[in-house]
Amino acid sequence: MSRIDTAATGLTRRSLLATGAAVLATPMLSRRAFAQATELTMLAWYGHAEPDIVAEFEAENNVKFVPKYYTGGDNMLGLISQSPPGTFDVILSDAEYVQALNEAGYVEELDPNDYALADYFPEFQNFPGNWADGKLFSMVTRFGFLGVAYNTDALTEAEAANYNVFWDPRLTGKVGHFDWHLPNLGQMSLLNGNANPYDIDEAAWQAVKDKTMSLRPQIGGFFDYGGTFSSLNDGQMLAFCGIGDWITGVLEKSGAKVRSVIPEQGGLQWSECFSIGKDSAKADLAKKWIQYITSAKGQAKSAQMAAYPALVPNQKGWEVLNAENPDEAKRQGMTKEAGNVIDMIRAGRIKYRQWPVQQSLEDWNDFWSEYKGS
Amino acid sequence: MRRPITLYGLTFSLPLLVWQILFFVFPLLFLVALSFWTVKNFTMRPDFDTVNWTTMYGRAVFWQAYGTTFALATAASVLTSTLAFPCAYAIAFKLSDSARRWAVFLMVIPFFTSYLVRVYSWQIFLSDNGIINVILGWIGLGPFPLLNTVGATMIGYLTLSFPLVVLLQLFSLVFIDRTLIEAAHNLRCGRLRTVFAVVIPSARVGLVIAALFCFILSFGDFVSPVYLGGGEPTTLSILITDTTKSGQQWPRAAVIALTMIGTLMLVAFAAVKFAYKGKTR
Numbered sequence: 001m002s003r004i005d006t007a008a009t010g011l012t013r014r015s016l017l018a019t020g021a022a023v024l025a026t027p028m029l030s031r032r033a034f035a036q037a038t039e040l041t042m043l044a045w046y047g048h049a050e051p052d053i054v055a056e057f058e059a060e061n062n063v064k065f066v067p068k069y070y071t072g073g074d075n076m077l078g079l080i081s082q083s084p085p086g087t088f089d090v091i092l093s094d095a096e097y098v099q100a101l102n103e104a105g106y107v108e109e110l111d112p113n114d115y116a117l118a119d120y121f122p123e124f125q126n127f128p129g130n131w132a133d134g135k136l137f138s139m140v141t142r143f144g145f146l147g148v149a150y151n152t153d154a155l156t157e158a159e160a161a162n163y164n165v166f167w168d169p170r171l172t173g174k175v176g177h178f179d180w181h182l183p184n185l186g187q188m189s190l191l192n193g194n195a196n197p198y199d200i201d202e203a204a205w206q207a208v209k210d211k212t213m214s215l216r217p218q219i220g221g222f223f224d225y226g227g228t229f230s231s232l233n234d235g236q237m238l239a240f241c242g243i244g245d246w247i248t249g250v251l252e253k254s255g256a257k258v259r260s261v262i263p264e265q266g267g268l269q270w271s272e273c274f275s276i277g278k279d280s281a282k283a284d285l286a287k288k289w290i291q292y293i294t295s296a297k298g299q300a301k302s303a304q305m306a307a308y309p310a311l312v313p314n315q316k317g318w319e320v321l322n323a324e325n326p327d328e329a330k331r332q333g334m335t336k337e338a339g340n341v342i343d344m345i346r347a348g349r350i351k352y353r354q355w356p357v358q359q360s361l362e363d364w365n366d367f368w369s370e371y372k373g374s
Numbered sequence: 375m376r377r378p379i380t381l382y383g384l385t386f387s388l389p390l391l392v393w394q395i396l397f398f399v400f401p402l403l404f405l406v407a408l409s410f411w412t413v414k415n416f417t418m419r420p421d422f423d424t425v426n427w428t429t430m431y432g433r434a435v436f437w438q439a440y441g442t443t444f445a446l447a448t449a450a451s452v453l454t455s456t457l458a459f460p461c462a463y464a465i466a467f468k469l470s471d472s473a474r475r476w477a478v479f480l481m482v483i484p485f486f487t488s489y490l491v492r493v494y495s496w497q498i499f500l501s502d503n504g505i506i507n508v509i510l511g512w513i514g515l516g517p518f519p520l521l522n523t524v525g526a527t528m529i530g531y532l533t534l535s536f537p538l539v540v541l542l543q544l545f546s547l548v549f550i551d552r553t554l555i556e557a558a559h560n561l562r563c564g565r566l567r568t569v570f571a572v573v574i575p576s577a578r579v580g581l582v583i584a585a586l587f588c589f590i591l592s593f594g595d596f597v598s599p600v601y602l603g604g605g606e607p608t609t610l611s612i613l614i615t616d617t618t619k620s621g622q623q624w625p626r627a628a629v630i631a632l633t634m635i636g637t638l639m640l641v642a643f644a645a646v647k648f649a650y651k652g653k654t655r
Contacts, residue, residue: 074622077416081622100416173519179605180619221522221604230494231604234501236521365620366433372616373435373608 037064040285043076044069044092045272047307056301057292063285071225072180073097080106086279089286095271096182096354098129098138107275110136114287115294116314121342124313128352130273138273139294142302142310145269145341145350146183147262149232149240149248160261163191166241172218176237179222181368183242183268186353188212190265197268199357209367215241216374232258245332246270249309252331262344268353269345272310296320304328311341402635409628416622430629436613440633443609446524447593450531451585454539457532458584462543463569466550478544481537493530493601500526500602522604530598535588542587546580547573582649589645590638610634 040063042049049067058064070076073094080088081104093101101107117125120140127140150160154174159165166175177184189197189208200208220237221227228247231237233256240247244267248260274293276286292298299317303310304325311332312318322329333341344350356364412421430436465477484492499505500520510516520526554576558568574581592598596611605612610630617627 072619074416074619078618078622078624081417104417176604179616219606222606223604224600227601227605230497231522234497235503236497236501361621362623365616366435369433369435369608369613369616372606372612373438 037062038282038285039064039066040089040282040289041065041087041277042067042090042092043079043088043277044090045071045307047305048092050305050307052304052306053293053301057289057298061285061288063289073100077101077104080104080277086277086281088277089280089282090289091275091277092141093138093273093275095127095129095140095273095352098273098275099132101275102132102137106278107137108278108280108283110139110276110287110290112136115139115291116296116316119296119316120313121315123342123345127271127273127313129271138275139290140271140273140313141290141293141299142305142312143269143271144244144246144310145260145262145267145344146187146242146244146353147260147267149243149258149260151232151235151238152257152259153235154238157259157261160239160259161263163187163241163263163265165263166215166218166239171239173220174236174238175215175218176220176228176231176240177222178228178240178242178247179224179372180242181364182353182355183270185212185364185368186268186351187241188215190263190268190351193265196357197351198354201358205359205363209371212367212371213374216371222372232256244270246308246310249332250307253309262349266349266351267344269350270353300324303332303334405628405632405635409625409632411625413622413625418622418624426623426625426629430626430633435608436630439608439610439613440637442607443593443611444637446527446531446599446609447589450528450535450592451589453528454532454535454588455543455581455585458536458539458543459581462540462547463573465540465544466547478541481540481544484533484537489534490597490601492533493597496526496529496533496602497521500529521602522606524603524607527598527603530602531588531592531595534595534598535591538591539584539588542584543577543581546577546584550576579649582645586642586645589641593638593641594634 037058038061042065044067046069047053049065049069054065068079068088070079073096076091076093077097077100080091080101091101091107098107124140130136130138130140148160148163148165150165154170155165159168165171185208186197188211189200189204192204192207192211194200194204194208221231223231223237228240228243229251232240232248233251235257244260248256248258251258274290276283276290280286293302294314296314296316297320299312299314300320303312303317303321309328309332311334312321318329318334321334326335329335333339333344355361407420408418409426410422410424411418412423412425413419465474469477497504501507502517502519502521504521506520507517510518550573554572555568558572563571594611596609596615599605599607599609599612608616610633614627614630617623617630620626
C-alpha cells in the first residue's frame with residue numbers, strides 16, 4: 001500500500017479542509033451577491049411586474065420587483081388601507097382612483113421635472129387626476145379604449161360600430177357584460193347621447209337605467225376577467241359590453257376571431273397611472289422605475305405587454321414601437337396616419353371613464369345589482 | 375357523576391378549543407363588529423351604525439338573491455342525494471370488498487384536482503361549440519344552450535359535492551345491521567320496499583348529514599354560479615363580490631356573510647334534529 005507524501009504534494013489536511021470549505025462556500029457567496037438585489041414592491045394589475053416588462057430594468061439596476069397584484073381599484077384601495085405606510089414602493093392605479101389615493105395620503109408628491117412629460121402628447125401632459133392643486137401625484141403610463149367587442153364571424157365591423165348592435169335579435173343570449181357597472185353604464189350613457197356620460201342629471205340617469213334594463217333579455221352572462229376571456233374565445237358570447245382591446249387584443253394575437261371597435265356614439269377611456277407609495281424607503285428607485293416606464297423605451301414595452309396591450313401617451317414611445325413592431329403599432333392605431341388614436345381623442349369621440357358626478361357610486365352599483373338580478 | 379377534568383384530558387381537548395377560538399370565534403366576532411362599521415371615501419372606520427343592516431335588508435335584490443341561493447342549494451341537495459344514493463347503495467351492498475375499496479378510492483380522486491379547474495373543464499363540454507353539442511350535432515340535434523344556465527350551475531354543484539355525498543351515504547349504509555334487511559326479506563318485503571322501509575330509515579342520520587353538507591357547500595359556492603351559470607341569477611356569493619366593488623363596502627358584505635352563516639346554522643340545527651329524531655342513546 002502506498003502513502004501519499006503530503007510534504008511532496010504540499011497538501012496538508014488543514015489546507016485540504018480550507019480549500020474544500022472555500023469551494024463549498026463559493027456558491028453561497030455568489031448567492032449572497034445575487035441576494036443583494038434591492039427589492040422593490042409594486043402594487044399593480046397583473047402583468048406589470050412580469051419579466052417582459054421589468055426584466056431589463058431589474059438587470060440594469062440590480063433590482064427585484066416583488067409584485068402584489070390586485071383585481072380592481074376597490075381591491076387596490078383595500079390592500080393599501082390594510083397595510084402599514086411604506087409597504088408599497090410603486091403603486092399602479094386606474095385614473096379614477098388616483099384622487100382617492102391622493103386624498104387618503106397614500107402617495108408621494110412627484111416632481112414634474114423628473115419625468116419626460118414634454119414628450120407626452122399635449123392631451124396627457126396635464127392629465128386629469130394626476131394633478132391636484134398644481135401638484136403632480138401620478139404619471140399616466142398607458143391607456144386604452146372601451147367600445148364594442150365582437151366575434152368577427154358573427155358581425156362585421158360596420159355592424160359592431162354602433163351600441164345598438166347589442167339589441168340585435170341575432171345576439172339574443174349572446175351578449176356578455178364585463179361585470180363592473182362603471183364601463184357598462186358609461187357606454188349606455190354614451191348611447192343615450194350624453195356628452196359627459198358620467199355627469200348626468202336625474203332624468204338622464206333614469207333614461208340610462210331604462211335603456212340598460214331594455215338590454216337585459218339579450219344578456220347571456222356577467223363575467224369576470226377570466227370568464228370574459230373564455231366566453232369570447234370559445235364563441236359562447238358573440239358581443240361584449242364594457243371591454244375593449246385590452247381583452248380582445250390578447251385574444252386576437254392568439255388567433256381568436258374577436259376584435260373591438262369604437263362605435264359611432266363614442267368610446268370610453270381607461271388610464272393607468274404610476275405613483276410612489278407614501279413613506280417608501282426606496283422612493284429614489286421607485287422614481288427611477290417611473291422614469292423608465294414613461295421613457296420612450298419603457299413605453300414601447302408597455303404598449304406590447306404580454307398580459308394586456310395598451311396605448312401609450314409618450315410620442316417618442318410611439319416612434320420606438322413603430323421601429324420595433326410596426327404591425328402592433330398599426331393594429332393598435334399608434335401610427336402617424338390620420339385617424340390614429342390621438343385623432344380619435346381630438347375628435348371628441350373618447351370620454352374618460354370616471355366616477356359618477358351627480359349620483360353616488362353606490363347608486364350606480366345598486367342599480368347594477370338590480371339589473372343583474374332582474 | 376361527572377369526571378374531574380384532568381391534565382391528560384386537557385392535553386387532547388385544548389388544541390381543538392384554541393383552534394376553534396382563534397380561527398372561528400374571533401373571525402366571527404370580528405365579522406359581527408365589521409358589519410357595524412361605516413365607510414367614508416373608500417376607507418372603513420370603526421363605528422356602531424346599523425346602516426349596513428337596514429340598507430341590505432331593505433333592498434329587494436338582497437332578498438331575491440337570498441331566495442335564489444336557498445332554492446338552488448336545496449335543489450342541489452335533493453338532486454345530489456337522489457343521484458348519489460343508488461351509487462352508494464350499489465357500492466355498499468352489491469360490490470365485493472376489494473371492488474368497494476376501489477370505488478371509495480375513485481370517489482376520493484376528484485379531490486386531488488382543483489375544483490376551479492374541474493369547473494372550467496365543464497365549459498369545454500357545455501359551450502355551444504363544446505363536446506356535447508358537437509356530438510348532438512352528429513345526429514342532427516342542437517346546438518342547445520347549456521352553458522350559462524341554471525342547469526350548468528347545478529352541474530357545478532354536483533361536481534363539488536357528489537363524491538362527498540356518496541362517501542357520507544356509503545359510510546352510513548355499510549354500518550346498517552344486515553340482519554334487519556334479512557328479516558325484512560324473510561317477512562316477504564320486496565327489494566324496493568326494503569330500501570324505503572328499512573335501509574333509508576336505518577341510514578337516516580348519514581343521508582341527512584350528506585344532504586346537509588351538499589347544502590352548505592352549494593349555498594356558499596361562488597365558482598359554479600359564475601363560471602357555469604354566467605353570473606345569473608345572482609346568488610349571495612356573487613352579491614358579496616358586487617358589494618365589495620362598490621367603494622369598499624366590506625361592512626355590507628359582512629351583513630350578507632353573517633346572514634349566510636345564520637342561515638346555515640339554522641339549517642344545520644334543523645337537519646341534525648331531524649336526523650336524530652326518535653333516536654335514543
